[in-house]
Amino acid sequence: MANIISNHWQELLTGLGWTLLSSVLALFFSLVIGSLFAIMEVTENKVARTIARVYIEIFRNIPLLVITSFFYLVIPLYITKVNGFTAGTIGLTIYTSAFIAETVRSGIQSVDSGQMEGSRANGLSFWQAMRYVVLPQAFKLVIPPLGNQFVNLVKNSSVLAFVAGFDLMYQANNIASTTFDTINSYMVVGVMYLIITMPISYYMRYLEKRLA
């Protein structure tokens, strides 16, 4: 293991950087998209509800790899050149947004309905009430599940390896195939993943206990 680290620390750190960048970008965008669909699901508008439902069910039930390789192959075919990192991050965002939509929706629904009614009665519009009263309370409730979602993102970003996305897993494969030291290459990378994911998931477990 020491050999792998001392000879390949540059690739490993680059891979870690891309993995983290992809996860953070995907978390940010899927939070925006997911919240939008979550709000659509709790509105009175039937069309909006159906669109949100269909989006969520479709992308929750298709493998991430299929979504990611779809973007990797189809964007260059019809729109523009795209590298594995971008296509992979788009795929990750779309996939994760469906899960985040469900999480945020359940957060919104567990905010007491009196909050919305009270704000409406005090003259706020639906969007104002959502923005200033309901969502802030909902987000507080969904912080632990969102944290776990981030852990999933870091793990799932390994599919970038399929589309040459320069991430940690991709570097691991390269190192393993140049050094022929598969076990140690994957061990080093495994430890690197754990260094990111373990503290977050333990912290989220602690938060969950404190909120409960």
Add this chain to the structure above:
Amino acid sequence: MKSFIDAYSWINLRYLLEGLWVTVEVSVLSVIFSFILGSVLGIIRYTKIKYFSAIVGFLIDLVRNLPLLLIIFFTYFGLPNFGFKPAIIPATILAMTIFESAMLAEIIRSGIQAVPSGQMEGARANGLTYWQAMFQIILPQAYKKMIPALVSQFISLIKDTSLATIIVLPDLTYHAQIIYGQNANYIIPMFLALAVMYFIVCYGLSVLANYIDRRLA
């Protein structure tokens, strides 16, 4: 339009269905094995046997926090270094079982914890041993409550089998890749077919689970 009609020729469709069959086969076996192993691990984690439960718990956390892809690589390319060389399908099932049983162990542990403690106390007071109470009173109630969580884990297992295309598991995703690899016009039709097939299997399973959940409630 023509590429769609060509892409869905009987030969291609049959090839896709053969892939789907491998996906289903691998998924079902992995579900069975990981359910058994996950239950054992979940119970060990719940019972708090000194040191042992803590060590098992830590190992579960390690596996849960690793990417499945890494575990697949490790089983297929790493294990041969220890003198054990599984074929592609057993290697996939082994990797899925390791990963999913760790995920299930958490679900099962929290399911057992959610059963009111009076159930155990009542059963013990009525003369059942700890393990009798566990298997006859606690677990049946726990599993009933866990159905939604278990099924969504099984759905993610089915989706995750697609990752094993990287070790050339001849599953649905891999067969689709072979078909669109021969003709770029088939890319869109093949992704549509993939989406539809995975969707039917996964969404169908969640509809079935909701139905069972409502019947049992």
